[in-house]
Amino acid sequence: MxxxxxxxxxFTHDGLYFVLRDAIIPRPIAWVSSIDTQGNxxxxxxxxxxxxxxxxxxxxIGCGPRNENRSTGNFxxxxxxxxxxxxxxxxxxxxxxxxxxxxxxxxxxxxPGESEFAHAGLTPIASGIVKPPRVAGVPLAYECxxxxxxxxxxxxxxxxxxxxxxxxxxxxxxxxxxxxxxxxVLKHEELRPYARLGGAYYARLRAIETLVRTDGGExxx
Numbered sequence: 001m002x003x004x005x006x007x008x009x010x011f012t013h014d015g016l017y018f019v020l021r022d023a024i025i026p027r028p029i030a031w032v033s034s035i036d037t038q039g040n041x042x043x044x045x046x047x048x049x050x051x052x053x054x055x056x057x058x059x060x061i062g063c064g065p066r067n068e069n070r071s072t073g074n075f076x077x078x079x080x081x082x083x084x085x086x087x088x089x090x091x092x093x094x095x096x097x098x099x100x101x102x103x104x105x106x107x108x109x110x111x112p113g114e115s116e117f118a119h120a121g122l123t124p125i126a127s128g129i130v131k132p133p134r135v136a137g138v139p140l141a142y143e144c145x146x147x148x149x150x151x152x153x154x155x156x157x158x159x160x161x162x163x164x165x166x167x168x169x170x171x172x173x174x175x176x177x178x179x180x181x182x183x184x185v186l187k188h189e190e191l192r193p194y195a196r197l198g199g200a201y202y203a204r205l206r207a208i209e210t211l212v213r214t215d216g217g218e219x220x221x
Contacts, residue, residue, distance in 0.1 A: 022198030029196050030061045031093040031103055033124070034083035035132040036113065041124060042079045043106045043116035043135065045095065047196035057162035058147055059092055065154040075154050079112055088146040089130035090160060093138040097204055098190035129164050139191040140183065141166040 008016055030049035034042045048062030065075035077085070084090050095103045099122075106116040117124050117133075124133035127143050134141035144160030167183055171191055176182040185193055186208065195203040 018198070025197045026195035026203050027197075029095045029103065029194060030059070031095045031106070031135060031138070032061060032080050033091045033093060033117075033132045033134060034080050034089070035087060036079070036083050037086050038113070040113045041115045041117055041133060042083055043120070043122070044078070044080050045103050045107055045196075046080070049092075052159055058159050059142060059144060059162060060157055060159045061092070063156050063158055081149075081156055081158065083132075084146055084158060084160075085149065087131065089132055090144050090146070091127055091130060091132045091134045092142045092144060092160070093135040094140045094185070095194045096137070096139050096191045097194050099135075099137060100194050100202065103194065127164065128166075134166060139168045139171045139185050139193070 011019065027047040028049055030046045032044055032046055036042070046061045046063060050060060052058040052060040063078055063081045066078045067076045080090070102120040102122055105120040106122070108116075108119060110116060110119060116122075117135075123136035125136045127134055127141075130143045130145065134143070142160075142162045143164035143166075145163050147159040147161045149159075150157045167181075168191060170188055171183050171185050173182040173184050174180070185191060186205065189204075192205045195205065197203055
């Protein structure tokens, strides 16, 4: 077996991005709803996304620039990041398979202030604590307050503390193994989370295996 070994300096900016994006898969998708200071809603998908901490409950998303000029280093903030910095609030919606096309449509480049909810034919639902609405029809939605923003060049890692959780009753399990309010997002295919691959490729959760520790525990990597 021959291995091609490289260092970051061997890549162009875009080239290294593609190697990261196309190989670190599958990735969950955060469908982030936010609102600007004038009350205009925004909705956009981000696949550089994961759980950062359970206690406190922190979710993180990676947000790149818009209209960057790599020769000068100048760039604009995407509406999502600009809104979060201005208001300190956002909602992370989990994308179900049944809403995959609407999710992709919400990534279309719209002018600032134009709502992706209307553009993608989606229904906003008022949140309980934060001002940005959540998306009707998703299996779970997490209302978040901004925790911190860490800047990496032209990109930012945004962390939000979960202040409320909304669960579709179809994926709600309730108490299991002594823990209340458990969920099972695999119960209904149309509500299973959609996964991001590279390029224009996505994945549906189908070939699912069960692996248990020797002590029967559920906690894994």
